[in-house]
Amino acid sequence: MRLRRSILVLLPLLAAASVPFVISSCTGDDTLLNNNGVDATTDHAADVQADAASPVKVQILGINDFHGNLDPPVGSGGIIPAAPGDPEIGPDAGAKPRDGGTINDVPAGGAAYLAAHIAKLKxxxxxxxxxxxxDLTGASPLVSALFHDEPAVHVMNAIGLDFNGVGNHEFDHGVPELRRLQYGGCHPDECAGGAADYPGASFQYLAANVDVAKDKTVFPPYAIKDFGSVKVAFIGMTLKDTPSVTIPSAIAGLTFDDEVATVNALLxxxxxxNVSAIVVLLHQGNIPTDGTTYDGCGINSGVIADIATKLDPAIDVVLSAHSHQPYNCTLGGKLVTSAASFGRVVTQIELTIDPAQHKVTAKTAKNHAVTRDIAPDPTVQGIVAKYTELxxxxxxKVIGRITGPLTRVQSGESNLGDVIADAMLAAAQKPGLLAKVAFMNPGGIRSDIPCAANDCSASKPSPVTYAQAFTSQPFGNYLVTMTLTGAQIRDILQQQFNVTPARFLQVAGIKYTYTGTTxxxxxxxxxxxxMVLDQSYRVVTNNFVAAGGDGFTVFKQGTEVTNAGPDGTIVDIDALxxxxxxHDPLTPPTLDRIVKR
Structure with a gap:
């Protein structure tokens, strides 16, 4: 078996051992230390049952894909699907029927409400x-992103988070910045500003399958939490395909190993x-079938089912993520769950453990809706209020108005996608650029831009704030122009069907039809x-897609690649x-660019 080791150690352990830890620069201490998994012994010993032979009840509360959503999310990202009559959804929760009344859309999420629900369960x-x-951080709304996602970490510290298995978006700004979020210190852009006193995370990042060198992981591969007479191990990791959804420069020098092989080799x-249970915090997941409620399953196959089946039977629970969808399944003998995204759901795992045999004798899972009909946590509410004010x-700042809501979709053309592509194309209409076609990856569109109070029209346009625009497109990617042939454009469009469901690029300047997957x-x-196959066309996209991101590898064949803008860059949010x-007021465009036959 290959022994996997970490290059970083948990700061509290250093402190406990009287080992000094000094932030030597804005990006943190560059000294790399070897370390096995973290033994996170807790202060719960007084609460553990006195009789070591008695079964021990252990509770695990899980979230995923928080993405710095401090405020209650809006639009389609601020609801969850619930069954009519769900006892968790009270009359004051704001549920609205859809699909003929078979599903209720329930407003959910918000950091202060998330904290309150977790505290109640704990x-x-x-x-x-x-x-x-x-994905605690990255692709975050402005209130967190403006302060380098430090507010999101402060919130998680207040909630009492123990461990975070890294996701792909943890690497958006590179390993040095992720290390800074873990260990504290000032941000390179604000060493003299308010960020200088940032203390770091009081929870531990885990990264079992992210290597910086042979047998060395960027964070500890696992941690063990001691509940007195029983111990539970937590293995944290991201999806092996993280390089396909991350800008190459941010993960240079890292390798991402197979999820199943990594877990099984650690066992x-x-x-x-002498652990009694093993839990995997896995940033990978599936999209359940339509009509699945937040505590339903809806998954019989796919990547997460395949992983769960191949994991060793010693694994008891897989808390999954990445798809932003809620589900609660038993797959391959393991509990396999996901808590949606943006703090809309909390997963509750209950393990009954025999301490004598170090064995789980019973296990259950339940997803709980993070409704907004309870009193918000005052501490977290105060953190959010502080950064909201700043x-x-x-x-x-109002940057324009819309006469109808701008929405994104899971698969297909969306009017928000059209507008973002239009904005990219407009930004590339300058001497030396003159793009004819724009391509926007749908995964880069993170939130709807709804009308205020869900009410707007041509006679009553709704204001759009900078924060709303930023939340819809939060990555800060820059625009890139390149030359592609018609044949290469054809191949790019065909690459949309390399995944299921199809991943449709949002486009401007181009129209086409498709049948099935062709x-x-x-x-x-x-x-x-x-379009002429052997003719050349100037196109514009963002730097993530230009590098082959989201599986659109044909873009890497582009020639005459140029950063858009006279100073070398046009940032996507600035273009939008x-x-x-x-175009104030802007009327949502008609969906006629991508036609299904």
């Missing part, structure tokens, strides 16, 4: 671990610690004329802001 069992399966080492001058090449029109301002 109060019922002192033997509780609070965990996350990745002999972990079992030597961000207000920029966040609340693009009708004869239907492709660019600037109103039939300028477009909304120039």
């Amino acid at each position: 109060a019922a069992n002192p033997n509780t671990a609070i965990v996350s399966s990745g 002999p080492e972990i079992k030597k610690e 961000a207000a001058p920029r966040a609340n 693009v009708d090449v004869s239907s492709i029109q660019i600037a109103g004329a039939a 802001t300028a477009y909304l301002t120039a």
Whole structure:
């Protein structure tokens, strides 16, 4: 078995051992230390049952894909699907029927409400671990992103998070910045500013399958939480395909190993610690079937089912993530769950453990809706209020108005996608650029831009704030122009069907039809004329897609690649802001660019 080791150690352990830890620069101490998994012995010993032979009830509360959502999320990202009559959804929760009344859309999420629901569940069992399966930060709304996602970490510290298995978005800004979020210190851009006193995370990042060198992981591969007479191991990791959804420069020098092989190889080492249960915090997941409620399953196959089946039977629970969907399943003999995203759901795992045999004798899972009909946690509410006030001058600036809601979709053309692509194309209409086609990856569109109070029209346009625009497109990618042939454009469009469901690029300047999983090449029109396969076309996209992100590898074949803008860069949010301002009020475009036959 290959012994996996970490290059970083948990700061509290250093402090306990009287080992000094010094932030030597804005990016943190560059000294790399070897370390096995973390033994996170807790202060719950007084609460553990006195009789070591009695069964021990351990509770695990899980979240995933929080993405710095401090405020209650809005639009489609601020609801969860519930069954009518669900006892958890009270009359004051704001549920609205859809799909003929078979599903209720329930407003959910918000950091202060999340904290309150977690505190309520934790109060019922002192033997509780609070965990996350990745993407706590990254792709965050402005209130968190403006302060380098430090507010999101402050919130998780207040909630009492124990462990976070890294997700792909933890690497958006590179390993040095992720290390800074863990260990504290100032941000390179604000060493003299308010970020200088940032203390770091009081929880531990885990990264079992992210290597910086042979047998060395960027964070500890696992941690063990001691509940007195029983121990529970937590293995944290991201999806092996993280390089396909992350800008290459941010993960240079890292390798991402197979999830199943990584977990199974760790088990002999972990079992030597006499643990009674093993939990995997895995940033990978599936999309359940339509109509699945937040506590339903809806998954019989797919990547997460395949992983769960191949994991060693010693694994008891897999808290999954990445798809932003809620589900609660038993797959391959393991509990396999996901808590949606943005703090809309909390997963409750209850393990009954025989301490004499170090064995789980019973296990259950339940997803709980983070409704907004309870009193918000005052501490977290105070943290959110502080940063909201600091961000207000920029966040609340009105940049334009819309006559109807701009929404994104899971698969297909969306009017928000059209607007973002239009904005990219408009930004690339400058001497030396003159793009004819724009491509926007749908995964880069993170939130709807709804009308205020869900009420707007041509006679009553709704204001759009900078914060709303930023939340819809939060990555800060820059625009890139390149030359592609018609044949390469055809191949790019066909790559949309390499995954299920299809991942449709949002486009401007181009129209086409498709049948099943095949693009009708004869239907492709660019600037109103039939596309010619051996003709060259100037296109604009963002730097993530230009590097082959989201599986669109043909973009890497582009020639005459140029950063858009006279100073070398046009940031995507700046292009969107300028477009909304120039087209005030903006009427949502008709969906006629991608036609299914």
